[in-house]
Amino acid sequence: AQSVAQPEDQVNVAEGNPLTVKCTYSVSGNPYLFWYVQYPNRGLQFLLKYITGDNLVKGSYGFEAEFNKSQTSFHLKKPSALVSDSALYFCAVREPGDYKLSFGAGTTVTVRA
């Protein structure tokens, strides 16, 4: 069965510093991986996805994620964090041929000015 782990409940960084939000996954076969962001009292917004090809995926708002098959990881990164990046971030995985999108528990990011 597919599953996702986000090992950190919270990440705190100073504005201007690099931001990393960790995600590891477990699937049988090649995974499809997604990152979403949720701002307070809003729905989830799609950031980026990895399907195949280049391991470095670029997405919205300056975010990128690196797929590492050997470490079964898909960490979300941003070179220089903004206060407005403070939000709840979700990693999700789907197995090819499956309808189900499995979400991690989420990581709360706080960027201090």
Added chain:
Amino acid sequence: DAGITQSPRHKVTETGTPVTLRCHQTENHRYMYWYRQDPGHGLRLIHYSYGVKDTDKGEVSDGYSVSRSKTEDFLLTLESATSSQTSVYFCAISEGGLGSGGRSTDTQYFGPGTRLTVL
């Protein structure tokens, strides 16, 4: 929010009463989903639909039913609400999913959510 609306946005109800949540999309996407969001659990799939009148269960479907009589509307019903169903409910849509014309690579887009409190 990708042409998805949910109604109501907030609801407080009492244990044992029926509740219906509505999801409406203007994207003409084939697939629609209902999730619930609870702290520490992320989002969990309740039911999904792969076409008009075609629905199936997700991982937490007990106590919920769904209906889809039109492409644009997907209803979630709690037949007899319980306190354990207090949650934030999200609708999502995707152009494809599985089956004919579907691709599991397709992105799901989410509505703004409904906060339901069962007293």
